Amino acid sequence: MLFTYVLFHSFVSEVKAEDLPQVNGESAILIDAKTGTIIYEKNANTPMYPASITKIATGIYAIENGNPDDVVTVSKNARYVEGTRVYLGEGEQVPLRKLEYGLLMHSGNDAAIAIAEHMEGSEAKFAEKLNQYLAETVGVEKTHFTNPHGLHDENHYTTASDMAKIARYAMKNETFRTIVGTLRLPWDGKEWKSELNNHNKLLRDYEGATGIKNGFTDQAMHTLVGSAKRGDTEFIAVTMKTSTSALAYKDVRTLLDYGFAHYETKMVTKHGTIYKDQGSKQEYVVDEDLYVTAPLGASIETNVTQSGQLIVAAGNKQYEFMLTPKFKPAPRIPVDAEANKAPIASAKAPYYALFAAWLLLNATLVLYVVTRRTRRQRRASAKNIYRRMGQP
Missing domain, CATH: 3.40.710.10 (DD-peptidase/beta-lactamase superfamily)
Incomplete structure (x- = not known):
């Protein structure tokens, strides 16, 4: 407005x-x-x-x-x-x-x-x-x-x-x-x-x-x-x-x-027309028929900016219309963020190693306890069998 x-x-x-x-x-x-x-x-x-x-x-x-x-x-x-x-x-x-x-x-x-x-x-x-x-x-x-x-x-x-x-x-x-x-x-x-x-x-x-x-x-x-x-x-x-x-x-x-x-009154372009920014190659679509009031007999020239504006020149008059991106570009990751990715992962490596060692230790303890319990149960079963047979 x-x-x-x-x-x-x-x-x-x-x-x-x-x-x-x-x-x-x-x-x-x-x-x-x-x-x-x-x-x-x-x-x-x-x-x-x-x-x-x-x-x-x-x-x-x-x-x-x-x-x-x-x-x-x-x-x-x-x-x-x-x-x-x-x-x-x-x-x-x-x-x-x-x-x-x-x-x-x-x-x-x-x-x-x-x-x-x-x-x-x-x-x-x-x-x-x-x-x-x-x-x-x-x-x-x-x-x-x-x-x-x-x-x-x-x-x-x-x-x-x-x-x-x-x-x-x-x-x-x-x-x-x-x-x-x-x-x-x-x-x-x-x-x-x-x-x-x-x-x-x-x-x-x-x-x-x-x-x-x-x-x-x-x-x-x-x-x-x-x-x-x-x-x-x-x-x-x-x-x-x-x-x-x-x-x-x-x-x-x-x-x-x-x-x-x-x-x-001159028509610039129709609804649905696709424009491409030659710099970024981003495509933009026109949401409605676009018209301008131009000096009588003036020619129409158009250009698309990287910000998605359609610049229309009609004789000595200039108009601007905002276009809609056809496809939303993927967000760019800032250079600083790219540079900081490796240090962040590297700084967390010792914590990952400690966590893995802790899991391995717990698994070993559990296995040891289960093995001992199983051996005791087998020995007790054997003694019972010998007693029933009258053997010391």
Whole structure:
């Protein structure tokens, strides 16, 4: 983890020397979705109000921890929540899967509360479980949510860096990817019969857009997490606290454009590949597919060190990956120990000789005693026989 931190931040510091994109949001970040490499950041670790991009976390939590076929009964609390809704009716019964679409496509606050209450009993309990999940499973560091929808609360905050981590984790789930990439969906509800239209405008006008979610409150202002994939390369961009929706989308497009213009994701090697250190001849195996974020068009060169590190050079960038020894080498006996083997054995030789002499002496005594006893028994038997025959 320490190496990853140093690697990513040294990567960013090198990129800053170039002509970086200009963004309007107070906080922003651009990462490679495959490797997690940070390509650009601006106040990325500053706490911000997220608004509805909170629903990215709620959505992936529900997908991974809920049963999509569960039937959820909508409460009065969910029915009368403020803000964007999919107009769920009080007492309406809706499959959890359908609520996930209403949450992520249409940003329904009522869908968020219905999901939270169904899964954990209340919004507060859901927030507690969600925070634990994000910290332990996703690895966020500066995020604390108090509700499942993102309506303003002083203690409801995150950072652009954490949101990028959450989005990257969520996009590894195919169900989540499908939902946030869906443009339209018929909606046949108790109080509302219509068609859901995905609120994310990137899906309509940005090449290769794959997601993810926008948000707005008066305090958070406009927030947006966007992703796009071209070929084998996918980037995730986050902008927070922009003054208008148009500027938020401009930020994300600018960041994504910059990523595709300068970098690409390249596979270094596949899981199971064997590397050999030419010095020690030790073989190492790759535990998972390895990728790097490389300058566009850069070639990949690899080298294995005696300590089992795979050094990857991609243009002017360098990465290191720890490999697993295929066979554990036998432990080497220190030179001093080899030298001391003979003296130790030699020093113990007199004790071994004394022990052998003691055993021999005891064996001789035992044999002597047994022999004498046997002779006495024979003499006594002979005397008895002579007496019976009347001989002296």
